[in-house]
Amino acid sequence: MDALMANYASGSDDDDDEQAPVTGAAPDPEASAVLPPPPLDLLQPPNFIDYSALAQGNRVRSFPHVEGIYALHVYIPVVIPFDARKQLTLVMRRAASLVPDLYAVDADYALSELCKDEQKLEKVLLGREFHVSLGRTVGIQVDQIDSLVAMLRQKFQSQQRYWMDFNKWEHFVNDDSTRSFLSLEVTRTGLTEISRQIHMVDEVYRLHGLPEFYKNPRPHISLVWALGDVSSKLKHAAKEIEKFQSSISSSKNCNLRCNFSRVVCKVGKKVYDICKISD
Numbered sequence: 001m002d003a004l005m006a007n008y009a010s011g012s013d014d015d016d017d018e019q020a021p022v023t024g025a026a027p028d029p030e031a032s033a034v035l036p037p038p039p040l041d042l043l044q045p046p047n048f049i050d051y052s053a054l055a056q057g058n059r060v061r062s063f064p065h066v067e068g069i070y071a072l073h074v075y076i077p078v079v080i081p082f083d084a085r086k087q088l089t090l091v092m093r094r095a096a097s098l099v100p101d102l103y104a105v106d107a108d109y110a111l112s113e114l115c116k117d118e119q120k121l122e123k124v125l126l127g128r129e130f131h132v133s134l135g136r137t138v139g140i141q142v143d144q145i146d147s148l149v150a151m152l153r154q155k156f157q158s159q160q161r162y163w164m165d166f167n168k169w170e171h172f173v174n175d176d177s178t179r180s181f182l183s184l185e186v187t188r189t190g191l192t193e194i195s196r197q198i199h200m201v202d203e204v205y206r207l208h209g210l211p212e213f214y215k216n217p218r219p220h221i222s223l224v225w226a227l228g229d230v231s232s233k234l235k236h237a238a239k240e241i242e243k244f245q246s247s248i249s250s251s252k253n254c255n256l257r258c259n260f261s262r263v264v265c266k267v268g269k270k271v272y273d274i275c276k277i278s279d
Contacts, residue, residue, distance in 0.1 A: 077130075081257075134194070134200075135212075151204045153274055159260075162260050169185075183223065
């Protein structure tokens with residue numbers, strides 16, 4: 001498969017006010033009676049999720065950290081609708097049984113651990129914001145940021161809503177083969193519009209000396225990842241998931257349908273709205 005596949009000082013408390021112990025003074029019986037701490041359950045809200053108990057994966061940076069260079073990413077934010085999460089929960093459980101060492105994208109928690117608790121699975125994995133990349137994630141110099149953001153906003157000022165159907169399970173591998181992804185790809189509804197937007201981003205990248213997107217773009221959202229190139233495992237998993245979905249649902253509709261409404265440009269930790277279509 002094309003190499004496109006895919007991508008992608010703590011301060012101490014002031015002790016001056018504390019009184020020094022008086023030598024020879026009789027101990028205060030009430031002060032010496034130390035109460036045990038309250039149960040943790042009483043200190044946690046009803047819907048508390050203990051993320052620290054989940055195993056985490058280790059990611060490799062796409063490019064080394066250089067002073068004055070910031071990671072640039074232009075994308076369409078995607079939030080999975082509530083009515084699609086139930087079936088995707090079942091699918092993710094199936095994926096975990098097929099490929100053990102999978103991790104939630106960005107959150108980086110082990111999928112096998114998330115699958116032990118439906119609340120964790122839905123909140124940590126399916127409840128987060130995903131993205132459809134419109135440009136490569138690359139390094140940009142600080143003095144290029146304002147110009148690039150301004151040009152992107154000008155390019156995208158006349159966008160309209162359209163539907164995106166994420167209708168096909170697919171696997172992707174990043175350029176340096178350090179990570180593989182299990183993803184939902186757009187192959188029909190929305191493909192023309194997204195491809196046009198990728199071309200618009202390419203034009204702005206080109207003017208700033210940045211590498212353009214892949215020659216034959218394949219818009220998608222990635223849900224989980226694995227270390228290294230595990231294409232064969234994920235290719236098999238994608239086929240098995242398609243069969244599994246056919247067995248639990250008679251619907252021929254897409255796996256996930258979302259409405260385009262926004263383009264975002266993230267530079268380092270700062271997020272710029274490029275276009276936002278009001279309801």
